Amino acid sequence: MMTPVERLFTVFDETAQLLQEELQCTYLEAVAETGENLFHGDVLQSEVSELNAKRLKKQYRELMLERFQNEEIRKAFQLAVLKGMRKHVQPHHQMTPDAVSLFLAYLVREFTRSHLALKILDPAVGTANLLTAVLNGLRGKQANSYGSDVDDLLVKLAYVNANLQKHPVQLFNQDSLRPLFVEPVDVVVCDLPVGYYPDDDNAARFALKAKEGRSYAHHLFIEQSLRYTKEGGYLFFLIPNMLFSSPQAGQLNEFLKEAAIVQGVLQLPLSMFKNDQAAKSVLILQKKGPNVKKPKHVLLVELPRFSNKSAMQAMMAKIDAWITEEKEC
Missing domain, CATH: 1.10.150.470 (DNA polymerase; domain 1)
Known part of the structure; x- marks a missing residue:
């Protein structure tokens, strides 16, 4: 059956x-x-x-x-x-693995425990698989959500996907690094598009534009996401592991020190990826604001295989305890 x-x-x-x-x-x-x-x-x-x-x-x-x-x-x-x-493979037609989408849904839910309602943005929404996984994981919270993508077929698939699940998502078919018609949100989730951004004129609007040559799209997406996040809001990015060791990493580090607080870096199991160069982590940021405090300890973990249920349950208990301790201090 x-x-x-x-x-x-x-x-x-x-x-x-x-x-x-x-x-x-x-x-x-x-x-x-x-x-x-x-x-x-x-x-x-x-x-x-x-x-x-x-x-x-x-x-x-x-x-x-x-x-x-x-x-x-x-x-x-x-x-x-x-x-x-x-x-019909194209480099940007890559879907976030399901286990990762569900894990990000768990992180968003736990970091926003005190919120009764949320505004959520995915600036690289694709087919809305990640965004709707997050929405499905909110368990009774009210959510207004927004997604943007330059690919018109992906946006149509996102629209259908959201409709079938009865999620009222506002979708924009545009270059997400141009101005968005979105009010500041409580949460950003994004599987960052990795590579060079082709529009040098538009890149010039960003603090993270390259000093020489082409700018990294994934850096610009981080800056753009922070622009559209409320003070104290959380951002959950799927990042390449080499993000903080690439040629423009120094510039990114300086920018993040000014604009945000790093709450956590969670390395995904290497077994999920074809090679070490393709490996990814979850970066959790909080936008700076008057009542935003640095965590006593940044949440730094290497995640076990998602198929190892007992190890994952132990890891989630550790993450829950960290969040509880940081929220109460």
Whole structure:
């Protein structure tokens, strides 16, 4: 018997393949189309033949989307998107691993224990997999969320993904390093796009622009995120491990000393990555403000494999104790 995630994925996959043939589009585009159809309970594409429209409606109707939990919908949609990305790979079409998304959701929840409502921004939202994982992990907190991405197909997938999970996310299809129409937020989550930023004129607006040559996009994303964070707000970045040892690291360190407090650096298991150069960590920052204190000890940990449940539970207990101690001091 299929699990709910497998059942949902099967419907996403079969209906996307049918739409791919009917619409002569990529599988990834067809996933977005079928997701929108499923949300509306109808076939919205006029090009689809009458016979195939009936087939699609039957599958959508029999699925009964309202019976599924948000996390089941997110995971099934993620599997369909991952299948599409394997056929349609571009460097920026990389999804945050699911275990990492869930771990970031846990961190956001624990660091914002005292908040009843949150404003959250993901400035590199992609398909909104990370953002909706965080929203699903908030457990009853009210949330207003925003996402921005330059890729129009990813934004469409994010829109469909958020709709299917009934999250009212405001999405912007734009270069996220240009001005955003977003009020300052309590939390930023971002799997930083790593590489050089091609627009030197726009990079000149940033304190972290390179003194010579091209600027690092991941540095500019950190600065941009801090611009749109409230004083005392938290930022959770997925960073390359070499962030603080790269050629422009000195400039980044100086900037962060002025603008933020480092709350923690949590190194992800090296076994998750193909090689040491691809390895990543979670960087937790807090934007400076009048009532913001430095932690007595920065949270520095090497995370065990996520599959090692007892080791992960022990690590999470350690993180919980650190947060409790820092919040009470």
